[in-house]
């Protein structure tokens with residue numbers, strides 16, 4: 229006996245098979261849509277909080293660039309303490325670079341320049357770079373929170389956006 233796919237098919241059988249195929253196809257797509265509905269449309273983003281080592285690891289007067297690639301953040305220590313700048317240009321969002329010899333950040337996209345405080349000193353950027361909240365975690369490490377940002381002079385130098393620190 230021939231296998232079923234080689235047996236002759238009448239017009240009536242053909243139409244019936246196509247019809248059932250359409251019914252099963254639409255049931256399957258309805259079931260898949262229902263299944264997809266069970267899962268929320270959530271965007272899983274990395275945490276905005278990260279630990280950046282011990283404050284004593286940062287030298288006074290330096291801009292540390294080691295977190296830029298991973299966390300898009302510079303950590304800066306001055307004679308009074310530590311702050312973290314979010315490495316996102318306030319013009320259109322490119323990542324500026326730090327030029328130590330010129331003591332400024334330069335944005336490669338349209339030429340904005342920022343000083344070590346994050347203030348605009350050249351270019352189209354409309355406002356200063358943002359600082360991220362910085363605190364000490366229980367284990368003594370710096371904890372940076374990029375979900376809390378501030379760039380207004382007078383506000384950014386205090387509160388959670390500047391960590392007073394002097395090494396012993």
Ligand code: FES
Pocket residue numbers: 317318319320321322335336337338339340351352353
């Ligand atoms: S994105 Fe930085 S100057 Fe335009």
